[in-house]
Amino acid sequence: MRLLLWLHWRQMLRTAVYWLRVIGFDPLEDTTSNKLYGVYLVIIFAGWFVLMWSLIVHGALRIGEQLTASQLERARSGFESGFPWVVTGIALLCILLALRKTPLKLSVEDLTYIAASPMRREAIGLIGFAGYTAIGLAVTLPLTVLASMMLAHSASNDEIGLMAYPAILTSIPLVIFTAACAWCIGFWRLRRPNPSRSLWLLPLLLAIVAYAVPSVMTWPGRVLACEVLAEPARAQAFLLLALALVAFAGVIWLGRRINLITVAAELGTTSQLKSLGVLGRFTWRDLSRQMRDRERLARRPSRLHLPHVSGMNMLVARAGLIFARQPLSFGWAVLRSTALIAAGAGLALIGASALSWLFWLTFVMMLPSRDILSVYSDDQTNAFLRQFIPADNLTLLLIDTSLPFVLISLLGLIGWSIAMVISGTSPLILPLMLVFTVVMLLSQAAALVRAPGGDPTVASLIFTGFGFGIPLLLAEFTGPGTALLAALTAALLLAWAISTSSRFAAVSMGE
C-alpha cells in the first residue's frame, strides 16, 4: 500500500513538475533565483486564490441578498425539488461510466508494477477510489458552500461563515456514497474474465425505479438539499453516513475479488492515452481519437461493405465507407461545418458588421473543420496507399469529399427551408452556402498539398484567410452578390493551386 501510494505520489509530482515548468519554474533546478521565483509564485497564487474565492463568495452573498422574499422562496423550492434529481442523475452517470469501463484507470507504470507485485488487490481499488472521491469532493464542496450562502439569505452576517459547515459535512458522505455505489457496481462487473453485458441494463433499471419511486432514489440528494437550505435533517445525515461507510466497505470487499486480467484487457487504450502525457489528449487529439476509434472498430465485426462498383465509383464508395465507419466524428464534423458555413452565409446575406466577420473568420481560420477532409488527408499523407490511387490531387479531392459536400448541402437546404417558412430568408443563402462549402474544402485541401515545409497548420491559416477574407471584405462594401463572385474566384484559384501542386509534394515520408 505504501509503495503504491509512493508510486502515485511520484506520478503526481511528475505532473506537477510539468505544470510548474509550463509557468517557468523548474523544481529540480537548485539555484537561488529559481527558489526566489518559486516563493514569488506561491505568494502570487495564494493571493490570487484567496482573492478569487473571496470575490466568488461575495458575489454569491450579493446574489442572495438581492433576491426578494418571493424570489428566494421560489429559488429554495426549485432547489429543493430539482437538486435531488441532479444528484440522482450524477449517480446514474457515475454507474454508467463505471460499467462502461473499469473505474481503475491505471497507467502503464501502474500496470507494470501491479503485475509484478504481490500486493493486495483491494489496495489498488482503494488508491483509485481515494483519488476519484477527492476529485468529486473538490468539485462538490465549493459548489455546496456557494449554494448555502446564496440560499441562506435570512442569516445574519456573523452566522453566514458558519452556516455552510453542516452542508459541507453532509456532502462528504454523499460524495463517498455516490462514488462507492458506482465503484461497487464497476467492481462487481470485473469479478469474472468475461464481464456480463446484461449489467448495462442496470442504470436503465435504476432510472425506471427513480421514476416510479422517487422518494427512495432521490433521498440522498434530499438530505443534502435540506442541509443547504438550513433545514437540518441530522438523523437522515447520520443514516447517509452509515450507508456511505457500508458502500465503502463494499468497495474494499469487492476490490479483493476483481480479476486483474479483465482490468488489464480493458486498460489498453487508457494506458496508451496516459502515456501521451498530461496534455496528451489535447496536443495529440488526433492520436488519442485514433486509439479510441481503433479500439471501437476492433471490438466488433465490420459493418456495411463496399458495393460492386469499379473505377472512380469505387474510390467514392471507399471514402463513403470510411466515413460511415466513424459515424460520430464524421457526423459531428458535418454538423459543425454546416453551422459554420450557414453562419458565414447568413452574415454575408444580412450585411453584418466588419467585427462580426472578423470573429467568424478568426474562428474558421483557427478551428477549421478538418474532419470532413479526413479521407483526403489520409490519402495524401499515406504515401504507400496513395501510390495505388489512380487519380490526381484535385480529382481525388472531389472523390474524397463528395459525401460531406452532399450532406452539408442537404443540411443547408433543410435549414434554409425551415428559415424561409419562419422568417422568409432569401434563397441567395443557398448558392452562398454551396460556394462557401467549396471554399472551405478547397482551402483545407490546398493546405495539405501546398503546405510550405510540410506543415499544414500555417498553410491552413493562409489559405482559409485567402479563401474567405477577400469575399468577406467585398461583402462588407458591395453586398452578397459580389461576395459570391469573389468566393467563386477564390475557389477557382484554390482548385488551380491544388491541381498544379508539385506531383511529389502530395506525398510525404510521414508514415
Added chain:
Amino acid sequence: MLRVSKLRYAYGPAQALNDISFAIEPGELVVLAGRNGAGKSTLLRCIAGWTRPAQGEILISGKPLIQNEREARQSMMLVPDTPVFYDQLTAWEHLTFIARAYRLDGWEAQAEQLLEHFALSAQRDYYPFTFSRGMQYKLGLTLALLVEPALLLLDEPFGPLDPLSSEQLWHDLEIYRDAGIAILLSCHQLPTETPPDRYLLMDQGTLLGDGTPKRLAEQFEVRGEPTLDRLLHAAVMEQMRSPFVR
C-alpha cells in the same frame, strides 16, 4: 526498366544521396545493401516518387519520372518497411478497393491465392491495425503484387518477417524475377545462400559498388564465398581508406 542518373538528395546540410547512378533491366533481382543511414530508403523513396530528389534524373521505361508520374506509378510499387493502411477497411476490403479501382479482371482468385500464400486467409476480414508488423508487411506485399507492377521496390522486406516467411519470400521474388518483373530491394541480410543477380552497395549516400557478386568480389578483393556481409564489409573498408573520405 529503371535508369537512375546522378541522383542527389539532402536532409538539410546532410547529404543523403550523392551522385547515384545505376540501371535495372526487366527480369533482374537487385539487392541494395548498406549500413544503417546509408541512404537506401531515401533512394527507394526517390525512385518511387515519394520524395523529390534535389538533382538527377530517374527514367522509368525510358521516360522521365517527373514528367510521366501517373504512368510511372502504374508500373511500379514500393512497399515501405512499415506500410500503413486505412483504419476503417479490413484486409479484404483493401484488396477489393484497389482491384476494383484498377478494374482488374479475375482479381478475386488471385487475391485469395496471394492471401493463402502469405498465410493471411484467416485474417482477411480483420482490420490491418490489429496485425503484427510481419503480417502488415505481407498485406502490403499482397496489395503491391495484386496490381502486377513491372518494377517492384521493397524496403527491408525481411526485417519484419519470420525466417520461414523470409525464405519463402526470397523464392517468390525469384519466380517474379523469372516472370520479367524488375525487383529492387533493400536489406542487411539475405534469407538464403542463393545470391541475387546484382548488388548495389551503398554507404553514406554514395554508391560504392554495382555488379554481380563475382564482379564485386574481384573489385573489392574479397576472398572466399562473396557473401553480402563480406562484400559490404570490404566495400566500406575500402571507402574508409580512401583519401577523399574524412
